[in-house]
Amino acid sequence: MSSNIIPTYSVLVLILMSVCFVLANADAECEDVNSNLLIPCEGFLMSGGDSPNTACCNGAQIIDKQFQESDCPDREAICLCLKNAAQTLPIDLQKAAKLPALCNLTYISIDPNIDCSK
Template structure:
């Protein structure tokens, strides 16, 4: 394991633990959302040029869950991704490219400025 990845895993673990408390009353667990995106770490945070198949599968799962959920659950998913964008060293340009690169459409974004109430 490279030295550059170890701090990222630690940062990701701390982030997941903190979100467990923030979204404890939601039907959608933030840990599940982030777990689905965990394979995207290399693409979103570590400089990989393209997302892996596992990354795309996880991102597609989140997009489908977002689409099929009611408003409170969509808001929870959005808040989880928004907080990830705020607290983790995510390349926002790559995050915006993820739907196109993984062949899915969604209205949800990994963006620190997104309004999750809409």
């Protein structure tokens, strides 16, 4: 019976380590999203700005490229950061929907209803 406990315990430890890695990775991704996209784009996304400034588009393109070059857990973390921002911050969702076209983004969007598992 004790031989069954050790493999079960090992699997549990591996699962917990994976969850911790994903959560730590998500925090790092959100820091990048905040500093590169949300803060520079605040004037456009949350205020009265008519168009995104250069810093906004440059930062958004950094996140877009990071998303493109990342593996699935990092992509999901980036997506969840953007989704959470859209759900919790006073972002003008109509402006957010225009951001990809205005800044030449291919992969990312700020959408409260996006399915980040895909």
